[in-house]
Amino acid sequence: MHSWDHVVDGWSPLTPLMAIADCTTTLRVCPLVLNNDFHHPVHLAQELASLDHLNGGRLEVGIGAGHSFTEYEAIGQHFDPPSVRKARLAESIEILRRLLDGKSVTYDGEHYNLDDVRTLRSCQDHVPLLVGVNGKRALAHAARHADIIGLTMLGRTLEDGQRHEARWQQERPDATVRYISEQAGQRWKQVELNVLVQAVVVTDDKKEAAQ
Amino acid sequence: VVSRIPGLSVHDALNTPFLAIGTHDEIADHLLACRNRWGISYFSVRDIDGFRPGDPAASRYVGRVSMVRRAVLPAGARGNTLWKDKPVQGRQTVSIVAGFSKDYSDADMEFGRSVLQDLGFHETFVLTSQSPKLVVALGADATPEQIDEVVVSLGSVEHVDTVRIAYPSSQGDP
Numbered sequence: 001m002h003s004w005d006h007v008v009d010g011w012s013p014l015t016p017l018m019a020i021a022d023c024t025t026t027l028r029v030c031p032l033v034l035n036n037d038f039h040h041p042v043h044l045a046q047e048l049a050s051l052d053h054l055n056g057g058r059l060e061v062g063i064g065a066g067h068s069f070t071e072y073e074a075i076g077q078h079f080d081p082p083s084v085r086k087a088r089l090a091e092s093i094e095i096l097r098r099l100l101d102g103k104s105v106t107y108d109g110e111h112y113n114l115d116d117v118r119t120l121r122s123c124q125d126h127v128p129l130l131v132g133v134n135g136k137r138a139l140a141h142a143a144r145h146a147d148i149i150g151l152t153m154l155g156r157t158l159e160d161g162q163r164h165e166a167r168w169q170q171e172r173p174d175a176t177v178r179y180i181s182e183q184a185g186q187r188w189k190q191v192e193l194n195v196l197v198q199a200v201v202v203t204d205d206k207k208e209a210a211q
Numbered sequence: 212v213v214s215r216i217p218g219l220s221v222h223d224a225l226n227t228p229f230l231a232i233g234t235h236d237e238i239a240d241h242l243l244a245c246r247n248r249w250g251i252s253y254f255s256v257r258d259i260d261g262f263r264p265g266d267p268a269a270s271r272y273v274g275r276v277s278m279v280r281r282a283v284l285p286a287g288a289r290g291n292t293l294w295k296d297k298p299v300q301g302r303q304t305v306s307i308v309a310g311f312s313k314d315y316s317d318a319d320m321e322f323g324r325s326v327l328q329d330l331g332f333h334e335t336f337v338l339t340s341q342s343p344k345l346v347v348a349l350g351a352d353a354t355p356e357q358i359d360e361v362v363v364s365l366g367s368v369e370h371v372d373t374v375r376i377a378y379p380s381s382q383g384d385p
Contacts, residue, residue, distance in 0.1 A: 002255055032255055148253060153229060166216045170226035177249045194253035195228045195245070199212065206233035210212050210224040 002032035002062070007071040014051055021055035029055065032196070033062035033132040033150065037077065037085060041092040042117055045099035048127065049120040052100075057123040061096070062150060064132040065089040067157045067164075086138040087111065093131060093145050100127050130194060136179065143183035148192040151176065166198075228254075 005013040017029040052059040065085040072079040091109040098105045102121030107114040131142040132150035142149050155165035181188045203209040212224050224230055228245040231238045245251045
């Protein structure tokens, strides 16, 4: 079961996942995806590890670089260019991985500086990290660090700050998947690919429904 | 669909992994094709039109495909070991679906169906794409609200991909 992370008059990303986990027994829960810019990785790691313990190790962590510029504007947060948001996400992923694994982290990055920080270790031996990104540099980083790569093949965020260009020509994933596999190298077999299916239409006439 | 997405052809819409359009059989085939072509094994779905609590169709095809995960069976395991040890009780009902590779005989398929029926899944139907065969079993006795998730297993005995179909939450459209 997934949640989302937007500045809206609606559910927050993590607390509802705990409620859902509480009334189920095996269902895994995953924010799809957290906006990295809305959370500091240390606070986030602590929150996520707590959630993982409270739900008996059923958490997966989806995280992305943030895209909805209207939300940044609304809360007075600077909306950095994609390269900066993605670089910050890359650092955050490395920090989250180590903190969730129970390691002490000293980190001297462009965006985060940590001095011997340790937070609660996750309940699972290894909480899966789902990284939802696009672009070569970010995909290369995800291929080396993520357990799951979330593909949307969505392009530019449109004027409303929510909708996107869709790049769904059916041959496009060929090159993307090949690139990820090259970048992942030895890790490729352990990297899982996720897609966000934007619409499911059950119909007896798929050609007409596709029009 | 196409009319709302600039630059997308009907052919793209029917083949992109980001959409799933068709009958249940066609959608199952589409997911398999995406797995085979790109290795995509985990599908998150926003919504399924027309599958709401109380909808008659929902008891046959439950809500939301939330996850498709890889699982690895122990060496020599048969399909039935997948669900044999899974408790099925009360509110925790998890509809377990046995996966059969193309190597399984019709007798194996029938055996799987009979065990599922013993577990209380009276309504089963078989999605037979070219291969592997899929058996999807949903509990006719269970109301959609009682079903946490439905697990559909695909693939060979060595590597089984698991599709969990979970009922949509009431929290809107996360």
